[in-house]
Amino acid sequence: MQVNKQINEEILVLKKCNDTKIFFSSWNLFQKFKNSLLVGTLGIGIIFLSISIADYTRSYSKIGVIKINCIRFKNDGVDCKIFRSGDSSFPDSNLVTIQRILGVKLDKYKTKNSSRFYISFTVSKLFKKDNMFIYYFDYQSESEKAFEFINNFLRSNEPSLIVSYDRYGLDNNFSFFLYLILFILGLFLLASAISSPFYYEEILLDKLETQLTYKQRIVFDEKVKQYSFVDITKIDLLPTPPDKNEQISFIPRITINYEYEIRLGSIKDRQKAVEFIDNLNKFIGLPSEPTLQ
Structure with a gap:
């Protein structure tokens, strides 16, 4: 029941499955460090750009x-x-x-x-x-x-x-505000890059306990929410907008108490997406729902 081989911090990927438990996690250290390096480099570049603008403005003024x-x-x-x-x-x-x-x-x-x-x-x-x-x-x-x-x-x-x-x-307020905005943006990107490897989400579906556990960790802060299977309203699919190749992907969605949603990433193959949803419904004990809205 692999959700998607493509891994990033916004996609929850099925790690393991047995008869009583299904576990999803977005934790992938290599991918996160690669993304952090890209974002961090961009942030440092923007900070240096803002400092260059400030120096130029200072000499010009x-x-x-x-x-x-x-x-x-x-x-x-x-x-x-x-x-x-x-x-x-x-x-x-x-x-x-x-x-x-x-x-x-x-x-x-x-x-x-x-x-x-x-x-x-x-x-x-x-x-x-x-x-x-x-x-x-x-x-x-x-x-x-x-x-x-x-x-x-x-x-x-x-x-x-x-x-x-x-x-x-x-008097050159435009240059000052441009410097300030770029500097703050650079700091934000740099902070995001540093904290990104420490952010992940996990979902555990426990059939014996009839319970869904959702865990979110941001740096040193961890939030855990637990829901009974009876609180799960439905599990269905959402189509994504077409990509540049006009292809549509499908996002498995778990709806809890008719309002709270947990999305498990995207699946490119429609048939696999339908089978995945059917298997989850059977595992939890829900009737099959219309797969697309």
Whole structure:
């Protein structure tokens, strides 16, 4: 009573049969590892593609640089010069010199339509009466980098600081979402490839116990359902849509309590499919049903 010699993770194949028990299983380690290798390779390829898109988008969206040059005065604070190139919402502060910095604070405030990111510099009153200087940034990442460099310099004993970093625009949302979708898809395929060898289904028909046991295992999770033969409503065949060669296969279907279905794969030969269904009906004690719907 072989169901089908073709084995994959969606087809349950008859493994053994005797007078009192019929056992089906989708477990085939070699086939599953072969499929996992294919899916895993595809997933890794998509992940690398998404990273390449992100790198290309990042280099393409470069809009300028920020340079920070600071010098320390003994017991008298720090002077910093900040230079910003490229498009900015604050062109008047593209080149500023902040004298006698005593402390810095990273902050932001939100309006209905936008957010503003800035660094508050506490300076000596000898150089600014209100002892406060605020420098605005276009993007949060820019302000965070500048704050980290200047704050670390203030806490250190280094005599000077010279750093620069690139500015990137965040307007290319299409490229970002494309990268995100491809990256998530690649991770999903990779996870599927890793878990696929650990997924299988088993069905045991026990005539002595008049019981059907359905077992499904996914990685480390195993689900077992048991049904009495009296719960089996019918066993019949479903035709599949024609393939590219216009051939129709037949899927044995076990219906439980008129609603739950267990499908055992496909059989290409119609006569063998009918004989298979007849044998299952006899084994369980059901009358013959119309084989096709």
